[in-house]
Amino acid sequence: MRVLVFLAKGFETIEFSGFIDVMGWAKTDFDCDVEVVTCGLNEKVISSFNIPVLVDKTIDExxxxxxDALAIPGGFEVFGFYEEAYNEKLLDLIRLFDTRKKWIATVCVGALPVGKSGVxxxxxxxxxxxxxxxKQRVLQSFGAIIVNExxxxxxNIITSYGPQTAPGVALLLLEKLTSRHEMSLVKEAMGF
Structure with a gap:
């Protein structure tokens, strides 16, 4: 299994790290066949609070x-999140993942580019x-039916409503890609 984590400028590190840590624990401690590949519009992406991250691949690659899945952490508007989150290349990527019924998992406002893509x-x-x-009203304006949970x-789409949900979204994605049993092992080992 391969999870593509897309990082838009201004992404939140806590929302990104949930995917890295959960999948990392699954692979390292429980031999789950799961690999994470990071991606951005550019090789270096500056997160919220100005932390630079080098991605594995650019979106053109x-x-x-x-x-098997696309993960999109949310981010801060003040750090330019929507400048890249609404980029047509990402919107096209989202549409392709959805057309193929592959998992798309988002944290917080990571759902907004998914909404803007039309899916x-x-x-x-x-x-x-x-x-x-x-932000829920913005998502609703893209045609989504808002559920305040x-x-x-x-x-095939997982959305969530805040940074605190990042580990839960990552664990749920792990379950969808592997099994409830494997997810439970990782969840317990991580202390959740």
Whole structure:
């Protein structure tokens, strides 16, 4: 199994690290056949709070057929998240993953590019729910049916409503890619 983690400028590190740690524990401690590949529009992506991260591949090097899931952490508007999260190359990538019914897992406002791509039209989803639920209204404007719950699954898409959900989303994605048993082993070992 290969998970592609897309990092847009201004991504939140806590939302990114959930995927890295959960999949890393699964592979290292439990021999799960899961590999994480990081991706961005550029080789170096600056996160929220200005932490630079070098990605494994740029989006132009990605072939959807080589991956089983796409993970998208959310980010901060003030750090330029939507400048790259709404890039047409990412929106096309999302559409390809969805067309092939591959898992797409998002944390917080990572759901917004999925919504903007059009694949959430008439599907249940959630996103950041605080500050007057402004981001949920944006997601709704893309045609999503808003469910104000921490994690929402509709077919092959997992969305969530805040940074605190990152480990839960990553564990759920691990379960969907492997098994409930393997996910439970990792969850217990990590102390969740």
């Amino acid at each position: 990605i072939s959807v057929d080589e991956y 959430l039209k008439d599907r249940k989803a959630t996103t950041y729910h605080l500050n007057g639920a402004v 921490p994690i929402v699954v509709d077919d």
